Amino acid sequence: MQALVFDGPGRIRYEPQRRDPDLCAPTDAIVEVEVAGLCGSDLHPYLGREPAAAGVVPGHEVVGRVLAVGTEVAERRVGERVLVPFSTSCGRCARCAAGLTARCERGALFGYGPPDDPAAGLDGGQAERLRVPWADASLRLVPAWMDDPTALLCSDNLPTAWEAVARADPRPGRALVVVGLGAVGLCAVAVARAHQVEPVVAIDPVPDRRARAVALGADLALAPEDALAAGVLDGGAPAVVEASGSADGQRLAFRLTEPGGSCSVIAVQTDERFAFSPTEAYDRNLTLRFGRANVLVTLPLVVTALADGRLRSPAEVCVTHPDVALRDGPEAYARFAAREPGLVKVAFRP
Ligand SMILES: [Zn+2]
Ligand SMILES: [Zn+2]
Structure with a gap:
């Protein structure tokens, strides 16, 4: 073969x-x-x-x-x-x-x-x-x-994104931020739309990927440096998904999670250390979640949401x-x- x-x-x-x-x-x-x-x-x-x-x-x-x-x-x-x-x-x-x-x-x-x-x-x-x-x-x-392309996304990226968003404790009517707009991050934008969060904020250094996030329903698509500018996300968001897998992305996701919020790190990790200190984490009362998604458990939720039109x-x-x-x-x-x-x-x- x-x-x-x-x-x-x-x-x-x-x-x-x-x-x-x-x-x-x-x-x-x-x-x-x-x-x-x-x-x-x-x-x-x-x-x-x-x-x-x-x-x-x-x-x-x-x-x-x-x-x-x-x-x-x-x-x-x-x-x-x-x-x-x-x-x-x-x-x-x-x-x-x-x-x-x-x-x-x-x-x-x-x-x-x-x-x-x-x-x-x-x-x-x-x-x-x-x-x-x-x-x-x-x-x-x-x-x-x-x-076929949707089924292919259902073998990994889409259920992974679904689980990432769920682990960020999305709150209807409040902001959800996605850091990193590869396939999982873009899928997370689409999934966030299905959870009635508002606004959906998508962050990536590559303009083409930001444009794709807007096409999938992101309300705001920002370069990383702009996300930290005063007045854009003051105080951060209650729900943040880290899908870049980079230390910079993890640090940004951490900084954008408001005190008491949930930061969901879904990308495969290859670093030895967290991109923030225990002291910083303690001072913010965050919930942090890491790890590989359980596709077999999450897939039925994704298929149902696609079938009933909640998820495009x-x-x-x-x-x-x-x-x-x-x-x-x-x-x-x-x-x-x-x-x-x-x-x-x-x-x-x-
Ligand atoms: Zn994969
Ligand atoms: Zn087993």
């Missing part, structure tokens, strides 16, 4: 003939990939900020068709259109039962490897086919009415490059890492 392969920081290779994945356990399924996302999180290994095994297929956002199932898969059937959340969940452990599906005791992230050792880690979805452990618990049917799909604004061939993957990674204006999300079509 065709696949992209991570060979180490800065090195993504197109491989035209990689070995197809096999069913390794009776609870596995094989998914034929129809569309696979390139996520901001994929840049952490690519830029050397986070480890991934050399030789692994990257990618953790997938929509496709079930191609084969193991003998113990009871719910999923060959031919079903499914989305694959970014991590697997067994559906049987205490954490899964508690709704902490992203931290399943047997779960793993797609795309970090090591390759050729199915017991130790998983290949990702930037390939023609993908092995999915715990298929019954991990795979979700895509509603027939949902288009941000796919048209976010998925800027919806039809990229895998052979163009190395170039797509380089352009994404360079923060090319106009490029927010690439979707590979194997």
